[in-house]
Amino acid sequence: MARTLVGSRIRERREARGLRQAELARMAGISPSYLNLIEHNRRGIAGRVLIALAGALDSDVAELREGADRDLQSALRSAATDDSAGAELDRLDELIGRFPGWARLIGAQQRRLDRLEHGLEALSDQLAHDPFLAESLHEMLSSVTAIHATAGILVQAGAMEPLQQRRFQANIHEESSRLSDLSRAMVNHFDQLSEGGHAAATPLDEVEAFLSRHGFHFPDLETADADAVAELVAQADDLQSQSGRHLAAEVLAQYHRDARQMPLADFVPAARDCDFVTGLLARRFGVPVDSIFRRLAFLPSTEGLPEFGLIACDGTGAVTLRKPLPGFALPRYGAACALWPLYQALNQPHVAVAALLETPDERQFSAEALATYGVPGATGAPVAIRSTMLFRPARRDADAALVAGKRAVGLSCRICPRVECEARREPSIHN
Amino acid sequence: MMRRTFWGERMGKHVLLIEDEPNIIEAISFLLQQDGWKVSTHSDSSGAVDAVLNIGPDLVILDVMLPGRSGFDVLQDLRRASQTEKLPILMLTAKGQARDRAEAMSLGASHFMTKPFSNRDMLAAVRELAT
Structure with a gap:
């Protein structure tokens, strides 16, 4: 496979530069027939010959060896996962080398397909599990059922007591108001989805949005007392539900306890010293390893910290x-x-x-x-x-x-x- | 929980409606009463089994989405009790997926209707199940 990759790339680059095989062979100090075998993937290539060819083609050795098209290869492999199409995976490099435009087109289509599939999954996920949508649809169907049944009675029933008739009319009015409110709420919900990508549909969404806005790091909790947790939660506009505030308070309280046990000024140098190996850090600070997990995940976004x-x-x-x-x-x-x-x-x-x-x-x-x-x-x-x-x-x-x-x-x-x-x-x- | 009884004239046949939406309760009750049925209602899942046992209806109309326990749970309990194991039960649900229908039927529902339903279909189902 690697041999095919290298040979095809050499030929592609030579042709792009308008060089004949004989010219390139001379520049690299090899015979034209040997170059011909290399380019047609019939000989392996490495070492000095590869370096010489790379120099003659003004390319990096690594680029020739691994290709600048690693992402393209990955996309093409992904496109070939449908076995029934019978794609010749063993000739992938030949495809890239001989038909680069087609290869890029297939790769771009595959990436687009991947993006669409992920979008579909997100939407499917949202529709299937969004508690707001599920509840709204149930309410809506209940209202429609009540209106449908009541309107049917008013239209089809014969003589009816005026009092009962007025009650049914009032019921229809009440249900139509409920439908109106529901439809407005659903429009707002979808607006939020389209504007923000995702609405904070669950308490966990709220907490993630809150943590993300703070870069998953809270300098106030590194030094302050535990009261800072309540203040942070109270000031957070992202935390709109009681459950969201409760969940965030638990996360921050744990953050505060971790910070007390492993002060940032001690933890960062120790983490670097231990090469971020969690087990070593756990032993050094005498804490369970999941405390180290949280501390590492909530480090500041400072250069040099993974x-x-x-x-x-x-x-x-x-x-x-x-x-x-x-x-x-x-x-x-x-x-x-x-x-x-x-x-x-x-x-x-x-x-x-x-x-x-x-x-x-x-x-x-x-x-x-x-x-x-x-x-x-x-x-x-x-x-x-x-x-x-x-x-x-x-x-x-x-x-x-x-x-x-x-x-x-x-x-x-x-x-x-x-x-x-x-x-x-x-x-x-x-x- | 609220329980009410309306009297109709269909040979004294009695329908118990277990549903939590007041305007649906009122519409179905009126519809059945006009058709000659005696109608009782019960508006949540707690005590629903007791209500069935106490009233002894000829047919139960049971909503799936009830506050507390689901209508499926109530259905299961009714099928385990000897007095109600063969009682006609018409399930109502806002979910029309095949798996809900299959679950209702596997738990012993006599019939399954999806909301919104037509009044004509509701009356036809009740007449077929309770007479």
Whole structure:
């Protein structure tokens, strides 16, 4: 495969520069027949010959070896996931090399398709799980039913007591007012969706919007006393529901406790010193590793500090906190991919679970999760469990140990192209 | 919870309507009463099973989306009780998906209607189930 890539690229670049094979061969110090074999992918190429050809073509060695079209290749591979089309994956590089315009067109179409599918998923997710829409539709159908039945009686029934007739008329008026209010509320809701991409439909949405507006970092909580939590919540316009304020207060109170245990001035140097290895940091500060997860995810966006994503769920799998990362989106509603360590950790509480996750678009993230039991209220009382997962873009060297356990994951079954996945719980739109 | 009874003249046959929307209650009650049925109503899921057992209707019209327990739960309880295991039960729901219909029928509903329904269909269903 790599051989094909390199040969095709050399020929493409030579032709783009208007050079004949003989000219390039002379410039690189090789014979024209050898160059011909290379360009037709019949000879491997590396070392000095590759360097010489790269120099003659005014290209980088890495660009010739790996190609500037890595994203294009990824998009074309994604387009070829439909086996029934019989796309010749083994001739992908030839396609790119010989028909670059067509390849770019297919790649662009595939990226557009991916964007549309993600949009479809977001809308489907919103419509299927948005509590506001579900409640509004139920109310609307109830009103329509009442109006339909009452209007039918008024039209079809014979003589009716005037008092009863007026009652029915009043009922229709009442239901039509209710419908009017409902339709206005739904229009406002859809306006919010179209203006902001997503409306804060759930308390968790409100909390995420609030945390995101603060960059998932709160300098006030680093030094102030616990009263600062209530002040922050009271001043937050994003937190409109009582549930949202309650949830945010819990998150911030935990943030404050973590900050007290691991002051920022100590934690940042320690994190750098430990190369952000969570287990080492947990030992250094004498705290559970999920405290380290939260502290890392809520670090300031300072140059030199890596960015971490975070997701937490309760024992039912319901998400209670989320901080997404580019390339690793988190579901707004419903459950995520069952293969995430977040859920695996629930089956082995107090044991950290780590894995290298590969998303359908071939991005890799290292993830680790820990589930812990809460403190029971009394002997024999039920104990709540909570799982937290920290993730970040994989680092080639630091995460090498995880490569053996690399796990092909998705975001949620609905949009995941891994149609044969054993953890699948519903059909994919890729079927 | 509010329970009311209206008298009709259809051979003393009695319909119990378990529904929480007052204007739907009023319209269906009037419609059935005009058609000669004796109509009682119950407006939430709590005590719904007791209401059925106490009243002993010839037919129950049961809304799925009730405050508290769902109409499916009430249906299940009614089918477990020997006095009501064969009682005709007409389920009403705002959800028309096949899976809701399948669930209602698998739990023992006699008939399933989706809101909004026509008055003619409602009367036809009640007449068929209770006579």
